[in-house]
Amino acid sequence: MDALIVIFITGLVGLFVGMMKKPVLTLSISALGLVTAFILTLFSRSYVSIFSKYNGLSTSPLTDAFSLLAIGLTLLIVLGGFSYFKKDKEHTADYYGLMLFSLCGALILISFNNFFMFFLGLEIMSIPVYVLVGIKKSNVLSSEASIKYFFTGSFATGILLFGIALIYGATGTFDLATINSIRAIAEPSPMFHIGVLFMLAAFLFKVGAVPFHFWSPDVYQGSSDSVMAYMATVVKLAALCAFVKLFTYTFNQDEKIYTSVLLIVIVGSLFFGYLSALKQSNFKRMLAYSGISNTGLAMLTILTGDFGSLWVFLIGYTAATVTLMTLSQAIDKIDSEDIVNWKGIGYKNPFIGVVILISFLSLAGIPPLTGFFGKFLILSNAYQNHLALVILGLISSVIGASLYLRFIVLAFAKDSNAEKIVLTPLQHVVLSIGTLVVILGSSILIF
């Protein structure tokens, strides 16, 4: 709660300071706000807040963990994207302000308690992202992505609202706990079930799962690297967290309604994502498609209701994604994001090489990196009830491993005239932190 307020105020202050057109100042204010929010969340259980409790939001150690991850990722994205943002002096503050506002939405979405806050969170998170995607006004791809994302996104929101309305019609309340207890007393009308399925569809759209995934590669490609990193990590994280929360705590008695749907969606996502990614020549599109498969794996936690493993999995996935997108800013040329740009980069630049190696190996699920532990936890929890799904998950992760490995091979090619990449100090910091998180993220399991 305190973190939310701090971030919102930081965003506002940042916008006003932005009028001075001093990117460094805007950056330091945003970073300061994010660090403060991070610390406040970290110690939220050991001090008494000056704000009274609000019933619409509830926190627990688990939601705090997700919030910490979201705030930390945003901080990394903000720092890592600075060299890009500062080029556009007019709009630096817009970038930061919008991202922070969107983060507020994400935090609400992580700790919502009723459908009011849920809807508010989703919209506060989504609307700034629509703008962020289209902020490169002169770029055709960016405008296309923005329009596409906005229309499809609004449509999904409409379906979501419809779903909420149906559930309200069936139960007469917006409160999640009350809905669950009403559901426990009496068998609800079909209206309720249709509502649940509508919400499911909207969710699947937000996280970009098959068959609602078509927007994601286009939108990712059209947006700038930092914005894409933000969408692929924070937005996905918050939506998945809300998704799992809603379906394990509120709709858990209607499992048979959505389980079969989810099974198909998960299997489709697992294979469609990686198989399409194998054919991509654009770096962002490749990450977007492989992200679809990673989402598929993460959605397994909806079936098992297991937040802990979702969190570990997301640490590995998001940290690697942010790291790679930060790198991509330094490596991609202005007019081309072709993966050929990465040829031999790892061999010429040892530091970048290590970063690429660790990030991709973690995504591929090679132990002892965090990506492995995430996959392992998710699969071992789903083992009892969904054995076939676990086997399919393992097979798809082999396809994924071949995808990532091909990329490693490309990045470490010896016989190329790759150039030396100059990284800014901020990028160095972000890459080091990201890589460390990928390596050591699993050690939280031990302590």
Add this chain to the structure above:
Amino acid sequence: MTLLVLPLVLALISFIIPEKFVRYFGLAGALGSLAVALGHLSYFNPENYVSLFAPNRDFPLGLSFKMGYDGLSLTMVLLVNAIVAIILLANYGKELAQNKTFTALVFFMQMGLLGVFLAQDGILFYIFWEVTLIPIFLILYWFGQQNNNPVLLKFFIYTLLGSLGMLLSFIYLGSTYQSFAYDNLAVAGSFLGAKVACWIACGFLLAFAIKIPLFPFHTWQPATYTSAPMAGTMLLSALMLKMALYGMIKWMIPLTSSGIDEIKWIVITLGSIGIVYGAIIAIKQKDIKTLFAYASISHVGLIAAGIILFTQTSLVSAIVQIINHSIVAVGLFFAADIIESRTGTRNIYELGGIAKLAPRFGFWFAAMTFVSVSVPFTAGFIGEFLLIKELFVAHWITGLIASTTLVFGAVYMLRAYQVSMFGAPKMTSFEDLKWNEILVFALLTVAAILIGISPKCIMDFVKPSFEHINELMVGGFNFIK
């Protein structure tokens, strides 16, 4: 713990020291870690289990982080450290020995291998098993032949796919007690029905059969061996495939004992096919490195078939044969590399008369050839003889098929030696062996002869471990004391 951490520290140090010292540092470091292992040996009583790391609490995931060794594990640890030292010695004169990254990767690989042999926890075993893939992949990729990407991808994806089968088996076994410690897994395994146990054994077998490699899973192996740099081939054949044989003895069979009977004959059949198939292809090979690669398939098929019988004799002779195979693999691939680097070709028909130009090389290559064809008084003789005997006891047909390895082995090895070393010289000069090369061959030959004369010391050393494993399988769960 020094045993495991030392190679990691060495790997990190090799990055920071100046390039001109890397060569000496690599050799000294490998000898140092061998000395540490020998230190462990000097305090070791084969009857005991020595715990290296046993935290007193439960970790999430059911991880127990237990590490330790018995006679079997310590044998493998000594083998790893000795072979790594010999590999670095063999590599000493080459340009590669000065490469920081290469030396670091070899030590990193050594750490992974030691972890595999020391792990007493299923997930830890799996983690180290996968960790070894990364350095070997990079060694093959950076220092191997150019344009070997498709070969490498096949190797990596193939082995990764196999190990996921193993992971699945571990998850199933571990979910019973929410713990992956070896003793808990063994208890969980002993309560399995035959059908479930058989499926779990198949999961393990997928991983091990690909790594060994058994007959239909071997397609990655010859191309990978051939395109790898010398040290990479040696690491792969002398050490990495031993992880799979060790895994069969230590993990697969004890944990799924009730299901082993169902797959026993499948493994024996595949092993027998591998013996004949590998040998016949080796006979027709022109490329000397590929020839040795197929010969290796033939040899390990015999070991795998012997292990799955799981009698005391077959196990101890399998261990002798594992050590012998490491010696032979290092020696032969070293000889192949010497030939390739000095003549520029691996085709044996373009070679000839080398024995005249380089008599010392002729002698030592001949010694390695004899070790490889298992003449009496070498380690291979004891190992192969006992394994074939055990296979005869199991069924006379398999015994008959297995015994062809002696004949075929002599055919392809002597042919390779004769065609390449004798006859009229087809090249003008062939630089004879340097001191480090002679030392490598001498050490390997002496080791093979020593084991050949007195295999009992190794057999007695590992026998108590097998007795413990047997006790474990019949229901006494006191393996880890």
